[in-house]
Amino acid sequence: MSSTTAEGVSSDAQFRRRRELTETAARGVLGGGFYVLGWLVVAWSADLHHSRPLLAAVLTVVFVLLAALRVVLARHSSGNAEPIGPLLSAWWSLLLITAALWGALTVWVLVDVRLQPARLVALICTVAYATAFAHTFAMRWHGALSAIALLFLPSVVLAWFVADFGGVAFALSVFLLYLLSALRLSRQQYERQLLLELALLHQRDLYEKQSRTDALTGLDNRREFAFNLERALAAETPLSLLLIDIDHFKHINDRYGHAAGDAVLIAFADQLRAQFEGDGARLARIGGEEFAVILAGADEDAAAAAALALCQRLARAPLAPNAERGVVTVSIGVGEWLASRRQRGSDFLAAVDRSLYRAKAEGRNRVCRVER
Structure with missing residues (x-):
């Protein structure tokens, strides 16, 4: 591979990583607040502020801290943030931890009969959060797939074993198939958009180079x-x-x-x-x-x-x-x-x-x- 080609590949890879970081930060910073809101609704529906006030308070603090960390990461990810790799790793660690926590919380709500009033709310939030991963985090499809598995799969499996949840379990299973399909389509759409932007950047760079270079010799004009x-x-x-x-x-x-x-x-x-x-x-x-x-x-x-x-x-x-x-x-x-x-x-x-x-x-x- 020529040095020019190698530089082009490196530049494309750098553009992809920076674009992924920008997209992840822009989309991830808003999600933390929705998890806080979802938990507060679940806790209120299950009357946890009366029955288990300490646990409710601890989980509220945890979700608030996770949301605050997203804001901090978003600030560090703005502009020409470096290094890109560790920032992306931090983002996905935070996203996956939040997904795992909510997945475990939903399982708890489904298993504990005392939290039955909050089951529907918890499942609706779970569906919404999993859908968000499928549609807005497709730039790293394996990360989004892992988040969906942590967030949504436990509820789907457990729903089949909850009394009177047969229809809900079937609907959740069908929706899981939809999420996988949506993730695949979102990934394809993201790649098409990215390739279009790269093509436009290459065309711009080519025009800029031609405006500065002698066409016959390749030297400066x-x-x-x-x-x-x-x-x-x-x-x-x-x-x-x-x-x-x-x-x-x-x-x-x-x-x-x-x-x-x-x-x-x-x-x-x-x-x-x-x-x-x-x-x-x-x-x-x-x-x-x-x-x-x-x-x-x-x-x-x-x-x-x-x-x-x-x-x-x-x-x-x-x-x-x-x-x-x-x-x-x-x-x-x-x-x-x-x-x-x-x-x-x-x-x-x-x-x-x-x-x-x-x-x-x-x-x-x-x-x-x-x-x-």
């Missing part, structure tokens, strides 16, 4: 070069600039054809990459046969040495097809920009450009520095 040079100058750190012109390029086009000329441009761009690989250089094609190299942090001596090495590289490797060695040469202007000189960026660029034309005027295939 003139617009991107101007942006990078302006940004580098604004940093007020030393940098050197190389302006490069392929000598007699019109002759290459006339002698070998424009297709061969394009091949020379592509091959030269590859030579630039090979020469400046690992130097943190910004390479650009700024005109037909004109190129530029921004060397951040390099002084003029280092830049001139790199320019001479490029000329020597070209002498060893002809770029024109079916041509003798050294058929393609370049003229290079080199200059160093220092913030201490208080030189304007446009004046610096013009000075390097003049050194390039001096190299051409002096016979080409040479490197000339900016005159002081």
Whole structure:
């Protein structure tokens, strides 16, 4: 797999995880309050505030704390929250603990005959909470499936053994099948929406890259070069600039054809990459046969040495097809920009450009520095 492809896969995975965290936080933060409300209704229906006030109070506090933890997690999950993995694990641990607690509570209500008045309320809440997992937490379907199993399955199984609950048990069993189907459909819908968003993001990134890249060579275009040079100058750190012109390029086009000329441009761009690989250089094609190299942090001596090495590289490797060695040469202007000189960026660029034309005027295939 190429590095570009690997980066794309990593970016997609990061987008998926961040999207899952955002969705989980947005949907999970509201659920805690409904569990508190459900428990209060169950406790009131079963008259637990009179018969078992301490237990009712303890369970109320537990549900309130679980709801409060959701609010805290939602705040930590907002924006560009990091790390994503532990936050998602915390969310699903909290969701599954709440589901297990409510599932156990419903079993208790169904088993304890003294809580019979609260059975219907508990089952209605259980159905509602399980439905919420099937429809709103499908981004992690195995988590939602586990929550439904903890929350709803015990009630379905136990309902078959509760007197006079035969019809309810059958209805709950059918509804369980519906929940599994709804979870599958919700997952498919979530994936389709996610894939659509990823496709739109990739299209946007492609357009953005095309607006900054020379289509033929893959180097930065003139617009991107101007942006990078302006940004580098604004940093007020030393940098050197190389302006490069392929000598007699019109002759290459006339002698070998424009297709061969394009091949020379592509091959030269590859030579630039090979020469400046690992130097943190910004390479650009700024005109037909004109190129530029921004060397951040390099002084003029280092830049001139790199320019001479490029000329020597070209002498060893002809770029024109079916041509003798050294058929393609370049003229290079080199200059160093220092913030201490208080030189304007446009004046610096013009000075390097003049050194390039001096190299051409002096016979080409040479490197000339900016005159002081």
